[in-house]
Amino acid sequence: MVNKALVIIDVQNGMFLEGEAVSDGVELLQGIKVLITQARSTKIPIVYIQHNETAGYPLENGTYGWEIHSEISPEEGDIIIQKTTPDCFLKTSLDQELRERGIEHLYLVGIQTELCVDTTCRSAFSKGYKVTLVSDLHSTWPSTELTAQQIINHHNEALRWFAYVKSSVEIELSSKAWE
Incomplete structure (x- = not known):
């Protein structure tokens, strides 16, 4: 059996600030909560990635914005990884933590589609x-040229070279579909 982990990238309070909230943030949180429940019920490890920014930025270490969103709070036994770059593996203990647990398959969710989610997806594949x-x-903010949904759709297509791309409805973490 392939050991799996649910990896939640940068779902922190600073991503949901009024007037600057990530696109479809409420739906994102609700969907992640469902996967967390599935993971917990099947004893699949949950890894929370927490981005650390310097003073004055929304994800400044130790501030309210930096904290993992309360809707999906970690529980005892969950893994929390601190990072400072878009790649959740770069200069972190993520790879070591996963390998120590025999994890071979990652389910990726979180923020920001075109940065940390994309980079981590490619890095994990590599x-x-x-x-x-x-x-x-996974979600993001609109750019000056694209809506958030256009960015998400583009990355869902591009990342098919590196990952299975499945909707939350298609996924049952307890299934043997990915073994």
């Missing part, structure tokens, strides 16, 4: 992990 990108449970 490190030999099987990856499932949950297509409706």
Whole structure:
């Protein structure tokens, strides 16, 4: 059996600030909560990635914005990884934590689609992990040229080279579909 982990990237309070909230943030949180429940019920490890910014930025270490969103709070036994770059593996203990637990397959959700989610998906693939990108449970903000949904759709297509891309409805973490 392939050992799996749910990896939740940068779902922190600073991403949900009024007037600057990530696109479809309420739906994102609700969907991630469902996957967390599935993971907990099947004893699949949950890894929370927490981005650390310097003073004056929304994800400044130790501030309210930096904290993991209360809707999806970690519990005892969950893994919390601190990072400072878009790649959740770069200069972190993520790879070591996963390998120590025999994790081979990652389910990726979180923020920000075109930065940390994309970079981590590609990095995980390069490190030999099987990856499932949950297509409706990662988000971003609109750019000057594209809507948030256009960015999400583009990355769902592009990342098919590196991951299974499945909607949350298609995923049952307890299934043997990805073994």
